[in-house]
Amino acid sequence: MIEKTEDCKIPTEIVLVCPVCGKRMEVNVRINANFVQDDNWYKQDKKYGEFLDYSKNKNVVLLVDLLKKYFIILDISKAY
Numbered sequence: 001m002i003e004k005t006e007d008c009k010i011p012t013e014i015v016l017v018c019p020v021c022g023k024r025m026e027v028n029v030r031i032n033a034n035f036v037q038d039d040n041w042y043k044q045d046k047k048y049g050e051f052l053d054y055s056k057n058k059n060v061v062l063l064v065d066l067l068k069k070y071f072i073i074l075d076i077s078k079a080y
């Protein structure tokens with residue numbers, strides 16, 4: 001999907017469709033009653049909090065590979 005984006009927009013025809021109701025899928029954001037806040041959400045929220053704690057007052061770069069689903073935190077505080 002990422003490689004098909006153009007000007008930060010995703011072509012409508014490749015947006016995933018819900019297998020239950022057939023409507024287009026949406027990003028899981030807290031805008032309505034459909035927001036999913038399950039065990040995995042709490043697990044990822046905890047990891048994000050740990051990243052924020054780690055990076056406080058540091059010069060860090062967060063590199064995220066959405067296709068391979070991993071991230072790298074580079075601490076560049078001492079790179080100068």
Ligand SMILES: [Zn+2]
Nearest residue numbers: 018020021022
């Ligand atoms: Zn649905």
